[in-house]
Amino acid sequence: MKGVINKYGAAIGSNFIFGSSYAVVKYITPGFIHPFALNLVRVGTSISLFWILFLFKKGDQKIDKKDIPRFLLCALTGVVINQLLFIKGLSLTSAIHSSLLSLATPILITIIAALLLKEGFSYLKLGGLIMGISGAAVLILSKDQSQQGSHVLVGDILVLINASSYAFYLVLVRPLMTKYSPIQVLRWVFTFGTIGIIPFGLPPFLETNWITFDISHFIALAYVAIVGTFVAYLLTVYSISTIGPSRTGAFIYTQPIFAAVIATIFAGEHFSLIKGLAALLIFGGVFLANFKREKTTAV
Numbered sequence: 001m002k003g004v005i006n007k008y009g010a011a012i013g014s015n016f017i018f019g020s021s022y023a024v025v026k027y028i029t030p031g032f033i034h035p036f037a038l039n040l041v042r043v044g045t046s047i048s049l050f051w052i053l054f055l056f057k058k059g060d061q062k063i064d065k066k067d068i069p070r071f072l073l074c075a076l077t078g079v080v081i082n083q084l085l086f087i088k089g090l091s092l093t094s095a096i097h098s099s100l101l102s103l104a105t106p107i108l109i110t111i112i113a114a115l116l117l118k119e120g121f122s123y124l125k126l127g128g129l130i131m132g133i134s135g136a137a138v139l140i141l142s143k144d145q146s147q148q149g150s151h152v153l154v155g156d157i158l159v160l161i162n163a164s165s166y167a168f169y170l171v172l173v174r175p176l177m178t179k180y181s182p183i184q185v186l187r188w189v190f191t192f193g194t195i196g197i198i199p200f201g202l203p204p205f206l207e208t209n210w211i212t213f214d215i216s217h218f219i220a221l222a223y224v225a226i227v228g229t230f231v232a233y234l235l236t237v238y239s240i241s242t243i244g245p246s247r248t249g250a251f252i253y254t255q256p257i258f259a260a261v262i263a264t265i266f267a268g269e270h271f272s273l274i275k276g277l278a279a280l281l282i283f284g285g286v287f288l289a290n291f292k293r294e295k296t297t298a299v
Contacts, residue, residue: 007242011251014235019258021228022098025090028220033208035087038224040201042087043079043194045225046233050187060184070176071188078169079193084200085162093155102163102252124288132253132285138274170236170245177241186237253285 029035054060063071090098176185213221239248 007239008251010235011239011243011248012254014232014239015251015254016258017228017232017235018252019255020262021224021232022090022259023262024220024223024228025087028217028224029087030091032212032217033221034204035091036084036197036201037205037208038087038201038221039083039197040205041221042083042225042229043190043197043201046230047187047190047194049226049230050183050190053183054187057183060181063180063188067176067179070172071185072192074169074173074176074185074189075192075196077165077172078189080196081165082162082169083193083197085158085165089155089158089162091155092151093159098155098159102159102255128250128285128288130285131281131288132250135253135277135281135285138277138281170240170248173237174240174245177237182234182237182241186233190233250285 025038029038033041086098173185173189236248239251
């Protein structure tokens with residue numbers, strides 16, 4: 001029982017962090033820091049922390065040369081494209097649009113995993129995916145849409161490409177999880193990914209006017225860099241290694257719930273019957289999408 005809680009707790013925890021990050025990112029970008037500069041802070045902080053962990057816990061096996069191309073692909077899809085397009089897209093569009101479009105991730109993961117990893121795809125799983133999408137759509141669309149970012153269409157396209165890239169990452173990284181430790185995988189994925197982020201993030205980072213920041217902006221920046229990136233990726237990769245990419249991706253349906261709760265506490269929004277119904281649909285969808293697979297594993 002404890003193992004089950006730990007496995008699924010990691011998936012829920014990472015999505016809570018991701019769900020809360022929408023509002024935090026919008027708070028500081030693009031008004032106070034350029035999206036690409038924020039990306040540099042995120043990956044720079046994370047890679048530093050991953051290598052610090054290595055100093056305290058050495059002994060990881062060397063990376064096989066034949067695995068380097070996969071590490072590079074994971075860095076490209078999970079860090080470079082994912083990080084750059086998510087933050088940039090979110091800065092152009094609204095959090096509502098971003099949350100809605102990110103729901104394409106579990107569908108893409110299921111399709112990609114079925115093709116590349118030969119994972120099963122059943123009608124029960126399809127029903128769960130549809131239920132989860134329906135619940136998340138009800139929750140997101142019930143929110144106030146009066147606050148829209150500029151260049152919404154461009155932002156929406158970037159977020160959609162980001163969702164596709166992240167789906168590929170979650171599938172591509174799975175074989176590495178069976179061969180290396182999660183921290184080792186993330187350390188090298190972020191190391192290679194940082195190399196790809198620097199050309200885009202360094203120029204706007206150097207132009208950032210840090211004098212305009214107050215304490216709340218620095219706290220938000222620290223949250224996005226440490227919790228929203230380092231901790232969230234650590235939890236996600238642990239979840240992938242224990243319950244698989246499809247199940248991990250299915251928990252993205254919980255992000256709108258966490259976003260709504262945070263908005264209720266910090267932004268004065270009220271929890272309604274519609275939001276309660278959406279929550280039931282979302283959790284029901286996650287359960288159905290994973291139920292058959294759990295039953296098979298238990299046998």
